[in-house]
């Protein structure tokens with residue numbers, strides 16, 4: 001019997017998703033950086049993405065890049081979060097390129113790259129409205145100027161990141177601004193910019209809509225590859241698998257219970273006060289997984305089963321159709337938040353599914 005809880009990872013489906021996006025965007029002159037940060041630096045997933053034709057791997061954590069580097073000596077890898085000053089040495093040793101917003105950090109990368117006798121690529125991230133990371137557009141030229149002057153630093157280009165903090169959608173206006181900034185840099189410094197990275201999975205709607213692409217020639221895609229959806233409305237993308245990664249958990253209690261708690265109601269384990277309607281008796285099951293391992297709001301149960309709540313180690317389901325016996329397994333689809341937590345939980349094993357077809361939804 002297989003261990004539970006577990007993530008079942010279908011490399012064929014992930015490869016298909018990545019290849020499909022690489023092809024569709026390739027027709028528009030856009031390359032794909034395969035973002036692995038939700039996979040905890042999985043060597044198998046990294047290899048799958050490279051085989052599918054991504055031009056580089058991108059990750060937000062240097063630890064993940066270091067572990068992928070063990071299996072991929074020569075693959076281009078980009079650190080997509082601004083490096084910590086305290087990790088600059090590790091960054092130049094394992095990542096070929098990093099995304100940056102602070103000149104102080106780039107100066108340190110330059111010193112570390114000189115010491116390591118290597119060159120390090122720098123993409124400057126620009127703030128275009130989402131108010132997460134990014135250099136203010138008015139400060140960009142000064143930052144480029146100093147970046148160009150630093151020894152052992154290669155100025156690779158510019159990028160932006162939208163739809164993460166504030167949900168600002170990539171559109172004709174902000175993408176045209178990025179193009180304009182790229183051209184301004186080229187004119188000012190008489191150079192040709194290599195990378196103009198327009199964003200993440202939230203950019204797909206814009207990139208595939210037939211819109212004017214301008215100078216954008218790269219997207220950094222994670223969720224769209226792993227979960228098969230775009231991220232502005234979380235709609236499935238045409239022709240992509242949405243079940244490349246599923247979560248399996250095991251029933252440890254199955255009972256008929258009342259819906260109404262009895263006793264005086266105070267705070268629960270997470271400081272919430274439950275407000276419950278009386279729906280009579282229900283079939284309740286408890287699975288051996290909890291908030292420590294997943295985001296319960298990010299789980300999609302099979303039809304006929306509903307996720308009712310979770311504490312640290314217990315996930316509570318109700319089922320009107322299924323007999324959820326002790327020992328039964330339930331298969332869930334996950335959103336990004338649930339996926340990231342499950343990947344980082346040491347209590348959830350990661351199983352590379354070999355044959356597809358054995359991971360259909362439902363209680364087994």
Ligand SMILES: *Cc1c(COP(=O)(O)O)cnc(C)c1O
Nearest residue numbers: 035080161200201220221222223
């Ligand atoms: C996470 C991240 C991405 C990938 O985002 P997805 O929504 O998973 O495609 C791209 N760029 C940056 C800077 C990120 O932090």
